[in-house]
Amino acid sequence: MIKPIVKDTFFLSQSSVEASKADLYLAEDLQDTLEANKEHCVGMAANMIGVKKRVIIVNMGIANLVMFNPVMIGKSLPFETEESCLSLTGSRKTLRYQKIDLSFFDKHWQKQTLTLTGFPAQICQHELDHLEGIII
Template identity: 60%
Template sequence: MVKQIVRDVFFLSQPSEAATEADIQVGKDLQDTLAANRERCVGMAANMIGVKKNIIIVNMGLIDVVMFNPVIRAGSGRYETEEGCLSLDGVRKTERYQEIEVEYLDFNWKKQRQKVSGWTAQIVQHEVDHLTGKII
C-alpha cells in the first residue's frame, strides 16, 4: 500500500527499533511507496512512512532491495557530498563511504551480506542514518 511521506522532523529524529517477521508488510509498503515516488526518490526508511522499525528499501539499478535490520559492517573511501531527502526540503552536506559492506535480513528472514559501492552505497548509508534518527 502506498503510504504518506512523513515530514515531521521530531518523528524522523527518533531512533527506530528492530524489525521482526511480523513487519514484512512494512517492507511491501516501502516497495509500493518507493514505486509511487520513483521520479524523485531512490530509497526510503520505514520511519519515512510513519513506522519506527529498522527497515529500508534501496534502488540498486534494476531492482529495489528491502533490508530488514540493516547494519553497515565496514566502510572505506570517505568523501564529502550533498544529499536531498523526500522528507526534507533542500540539500545538505554529509560524509559517506565510497564502498560499504551491509548485513541485513531479506523477505525470507535469511541473513544477507553484500558489498556495494558508489551511488548505491551512498543510498544505503543515507537510509541507515534514518534508522538511528540522524537527519542529513
C-alpha cells in the same frame, strides 16, 4: 500499499527499533511507496512511512532491495557529498563512503551479507542514518 511520506522532523529524529518477522509486510509498503515517488526518490526508511522499525529500501538500479535490521559492518573510501531527502527541503553536505559492507535480513528473513559501492552505497548510508534518527 502506497503510504503518505512523514515530514515531521520530531518523529523522524527518533531512532528506530529492531524489526521482526511480523514486520515483513513493510517490504510491500516500502516498495509501493518508493515506486510512487521514484521521480525524486531512490530509497526510503520505514519511519518515512510512519513505522519506527529498522527497515530500509534501496534502489539498486534494476531493482529495489528491502533490508531488515541492516548493519554496516565495513566502510572505506570516504568522500564529501551533498544530499537531499524526500522528507525535507533543500540539500545538505555530508560525509559518505564509496564502499560499504552490510549484513541484514532479506524479505524471506534469510540473513545476508552484501558489499555495495557507488550510488547504491550512498543511498544505503542515507537510509541507515534515518534509522538512527539522523536526518540529512
